[in-house]
Amino acid sequence: MTVKLDFEECLKDSPRFRADIEEVEGDVNELETRLDKLVKQCNTMLEAGKVFCQNSKNFVAGLKELGHHYSSDATMGCLDKFSKKLLFILEAQGEAIDTIQKNVKMKLQSFVKEDVRRFKEVRKEFERCSEALDTALNKNAQVPRGKQHEVEEASNALLNARKASRSGALDYVLEINVIESKKKTEVLNAVLSLMDTQAQFFQQGHQSLKELESYRKNLSDEQTQLVLNAAREKRDMEQRHAAIKKKDMSYDDSIMDYCADAATGIVMEGYLYKRASNAFKTWSRRWFSIQKNQLVYQKKFKEQPTVVVEDLRLCTVKTCVDQERRFCFEVVSPSKTCLLQADSERQQQGWITAVQSSIASAFQERREDTLSPRERLSSVSAGSGVGQEQEGSSCQALEEVQAIPGNNHCCDCGEPGPDWASINLGITLCITCSGIHRSLGVHFSKVRSLTLDSWEPELIRLMCELGNSAINRIYEARIDEITIKKPHPSSPRQDKESWIRSKYVEKKFIQKLPETGRVTPLRRSSARRNRSTVQERAGPRPTLKPKPNRATLPRLSGISPSDLKNNTASYKDCEDEEEDLSGLHPGALLYRSAALQHFPVMADALAHGADVNWVNVAEDSSTPLIQAATANSLAACEFLLQNGASVNQADSNGKGPLHHATILGHTGLVCLFLKRGADYNAKDKSSKDPISIAVESANADIVTLLRIAKMNKEMREMDGAFGQSGDETCLDIFRDFSQMASNNPEKLKRRSTDIKIL
Incomplete structure (x- = not known):
């Protein structure tokens, strides 16, 4: 006997299980209708058979009387013999009718009235428990987080409803499997009984039944084996049913298994509540699954799944604690955000882990499917x-x-x-x-x-x-x-x-700052201030070698400040500037290292919580980004901008990074700041914007960049929602200047004396 439904599947109560039981119920209803019709037809046949036998006996009696009429005729003596044979056949036919009524009609009628009726009663109990569970689930999901007594009441109600539902589901699955087995054996038994009766009845006169003898025998043997197998499997199912029923069915989580290599392609599935995106923000319970690098859901098994996330590589998942409902989490993609709710904290964490693992698997599959770098x-x-x-x-x-x-x-x-x-x-x-x-x-x-x-x-x-x-x-x-x-x-x-x-x-492994690392920074020496405003770097540093360490902190490399001061052979030009940076707090450390263009120290300062927009009030409220701009370091400015530095934060004179880069003629930095959204219309305290400063300094390249940025913005404003025609050309020009600033900075030292403001 083939098991129609599995007990573990019924505990999930998935759409697949619902679809299977709907199919079984439809099949049983159809079988009941056909059996009712067959029993009525059998009863009509039996009544007609009895009438036929009685009429046939009357016919035989008349034939016998006719034979008596020809008693002197030996040829007509056959009528008496034939009437005796016919009477024998009719007696056998009467016995066959009684056997058919006993073995066919009564058994089929009993199967319909007893087994099918019991199946319907178990189904009604299962449906009642399922409705009670749905009601308990809805109440449990709707309980506010802050009302503890309602939470406990709803949890207890859900516990009892789930236990009753799963018990009813197990009973229903057992009844389904039993009736699936029994409908074969009962029908086969009735048919075989009918065939035996008919075979005995027509044994002497119907060659067609003799031709079915081997088939009937084989079928009889098969039916015997089926009966034996059905009895053995029924015993096994009853034992398994009893063993599963002894388990604790009151746990609050559905059966959740994450399987990345599932043969069906479904790595995770289960029920979740989904909040609608309409104005009512209603919650609906749907069957969610992760398959083919997508998150989908459906209400019924045969429905086309609705895709929540088209590509898991483009999304992220996080818990949502600002919702009144418990166990909520969000799946965020570039196009939308989907708010979901699990039935418990364990389910919530299980789904979050499953989505994160699926994201990683999606990236891994992409990597394996493509060529090597x-x-x-x-x-x-x-x-x-x-x-x-x-x-x-x-x-x-x-x-x-x-x-x-x-x-x-x-x-x-x-x-x-x-x-x-x-x-x-x-x-x-x-x-x-x-x-x-x-x-x-x-x-x-x-x-x-x-x-x-x-x-x-x-x-x-x-x-x-x-x-x-x-x-x-x-x-x-x-x-x-x-x-x-x-x-x-x-x-x-x-x-x-x-x-x-x-x-x-959490930064558990970084070196803790000493308590002395809280002093305020000192002013720069006059030599450094003078050089920072007039010097430009002669050319780009090699990009494949790390920069020499000019101010390494003791916690980074173990070099003390005294070692730095003694190392004058390599840095003679900085003799008057060497200072001990180990005592600075992170913000001041970032400020100093930005001026020195020392990237490991800048990274170390940020790791220790430095404010990337820290203001040095002792030096005109300058910021680390302004220091890096003054030093004409593209990479240092890019590092600070990538870590959240404000490109428009000005010092106490109203000069932002773009002002300083324009004053010093750092064309590459001007290009970088414009690409990062610097305001070219910002005015300092002397009411000068970067364009007027560039015109005064006769820097043709910077004037060009600033005017192009201004024209691009004006073109975008004129185009409005219909397009941004100036963007592509502007980006191409900025890209060319960036390449030149990084690879051929000497080409950006041009000056012009005849620049006129447009």
Whole structure:
């Protein structure tokens, strides 16, 4: 006997199970109708048979009397013999009618009246328990978080309803399997009884029944084996049913199993409440599943699933604690946000983990389905010039960034050949760790692909100034003192996620600042102030080598301030400027290191909580970004901007970073600040904006950039909602200036004496 429904499936109460029982119920109803009709037809046949036998006997009696009439005729003597044979056949037919009535009609009638009726009673009890469970679930979901007595009452009601529902479901599944088995045996038994009776009845006269003899025998043997098997399986099902019924069915969670390699492609499924996006914000309970890198839901099994998230790689998931309803979480994608509610905290965490694991799996599948980074970069694109330019920037980014010592392995797990990066941290990552970094939020880590995204020159230079080794010396400074083990490439995703959150969010492994690190910064020496306003860098630093360490803190490298002062052979020009930075608080440390263009110290200051927009009131309320702009460091400015520096924060003279870059003639920085949204109309205390300053200093390139930015904004305002025609040309010009500022800065030193304001 084949088991129609599984007991574990009924505990899930899934749409699939509902569809199966609907199919069984429809089949049983149809079977009941057909059996009722068959029993009526059998009764009509039996009544007709009795009438036929009686009429036949009358006919035989008349034939016998006719035979007596021809008693003197030996030829007609056959009538008497034939009448005796016919009478014998009619007697056998009467017995056959009685047997059919006993073995066919009564058994089929009993199956319909007893077994089918019992099936319907169990079904009614199952439906009643299911309705009670739905009512309890709705009440439990609607209980406000703050009303504890209502929560307990609803939880107890749900506990009892779930226990009764699952008990009723198990009984119903057992009855379904029993009736599925019995409907075969009962019908087969009735048919075989009818065939035996008919075979005996027509044994002497019907060759057709003799031809069915072997078939009848085989069928009889099969029916006997089915009866034996059905009895054995029924016994096993009853034992299993009793064993499962002894288990605790009062637990508050559905059966939840996350299986990434499920044969059906469904890695997770279960019921969740979904809040509608309409004005009423109604909640509906739907069957959700994760399949084919998508999150979908449906109400009925045969309905077309509704897609919530088209591509899991484009979404993130997080708990939602500001809702009055409990166990809520959000699935956020670029196009919409879906608010969901689980039945318990365990289910909530299970779904969040499942979505996060599916996001990681989706990225992993994408990586395996595509070519390796080197193969992608070595292929020549046949597309447009922009595509070739982006491919070239990706190739340059991958080669230069991975050439930095330590960058050829993932910063967090050590997987070789990482092709993802965090641009605000300056590290390289594998695909798994990059997905975890992305889930932290852009205020912690901004993830970009080294092979799929385009890279601006200043970003490449920024990545080359830091690197995995420098960042790990900061964020893993106390790793030897901590018992937590660093994950390796084959570690589970959960271990990697726990490590990354501890490292970058909780910052458990950074060196603690000394208590003395709270003093206010001193003013710069006059020599430094003078040089910072008149000097320009002669050319770009090599991008593949880390910058020499001019102000390394003791907690980073173990070099003391006295060692720095004694190291005058390499830095004779800074003899009068050396200062001990170890006593500065993080904001002042960021400020000083931005002026020195020392990226590891800047990163260390940010790791210790430095305000990226910290103001030095002792130096005209200058900010770290203004210091980096004064030093004409594209990479330092980019680093600060990527970490949240305000491009429009001005000093006490009303001069922002764009003003300072314009005054000093730093064309590359002007281009960078304009790309990052700097206000070219902002006026300082002398009522001068950057354009008037550039005109006065006769810097043709900066005037060009500022005027192009202004014209681009005006064109966008004129186009309004119909387009942004000026953007593409403006971005192309800015891109060219960025390339020139990074690779050929000497070309940006042009001056013009005949510039006129438009």
